[in-house]
Amino acid sequence: MTQHPASFAADARQGFIDIFPLLLGAIPFALLLGALAAQKGLSPLEMGLMSALVFAGGSQFIAVDMWASPVPILAIVAATLMVNARHLLMGAALAPHLGGLPRGVRLGYIAIHADETWAVGLKRATRGPGLTPGYLAGMLIPFYLQWPIGGVIGCVFGGLVTDPARFGADFVFTAMFLCLVVGLWRGRTSAPPVAAAAVAATLGYLYLPGVWYVFLGALAGTLAGALDPAGVKAVAAREGRVHAG
């Protein structure tokens, strides 16, 4: 490392400042996830363990939605793998920028990057002064810690609500996931995957047992995305921009 030792604290402060608005934005989701998990019968300890070990919000909301008794373990693990497969791309995008960092810092960043810390770190690496251990510590550690802490708090208080259906709690997942789909919408190229998934999942729900409709819909949507020439072209164009950026 070439930095002056005193710059660790300054870098850490800058990392914290850069992630802070996103950290504040994530806390309500941590609380909500915990509250929903409580309604599915997960204990605060189980919620905290899941958030600390998995640390991937989207997949955790999906897992908690699928949680039942007995727990469909293979279906949940498979769904987690599918949803988190995008980390393949994210880890690959980080790799070229981590060269100068100590091994422990590199592996730590890969192990606990979230969409938020990935984006902020990549911006600093490509358009800023680059990544340092201090910067990553100041950014990653607070953002990591809020997730299990918020989840446990939400789970403790969510367990106190006795009649969730009266408040439309069974619709919370539907409403949130619809909002996330809107957030992921990238114009016309998003239509084929979403439409194919909607049709296939509805048919699967009506005619297949258990949670197979999730996989049928996911498969149809993914294939539609891969087979749509306009979608492939759009991804290639975006990738080009990232690499050039």
Next chain:
Amino acid sequence: MPADVFALDPANLATILGMAAVTLIVRFAGYLTVGRLQPRGRLAAALESVPPAVLTSLVAPMALATGPAESLAAALTVLAAWRLPVLAAAAIGVGAVVLLRMVL
């Protein structure tokens, strides 16, 4: 504190560990194979389609095959989500389903 704060069901723990394992694998696989595996073209488009496809699949039964109150509330949620932050739009959708279930 109630005792069940620390409840740990073996099946739940196994599921959590399974989720953690596959997530760590994809995190490190992309990092370690960079240069050898650079998803491009169809594979990149497929990977990018997975999150919206899974999310859409999860909401489809409630949004399309449960009842008019749920379908209408789902449509309202989508409209709200174009303008508002996620939590605000989701709150509107949940409020709408509560009201619509009373009316319809």
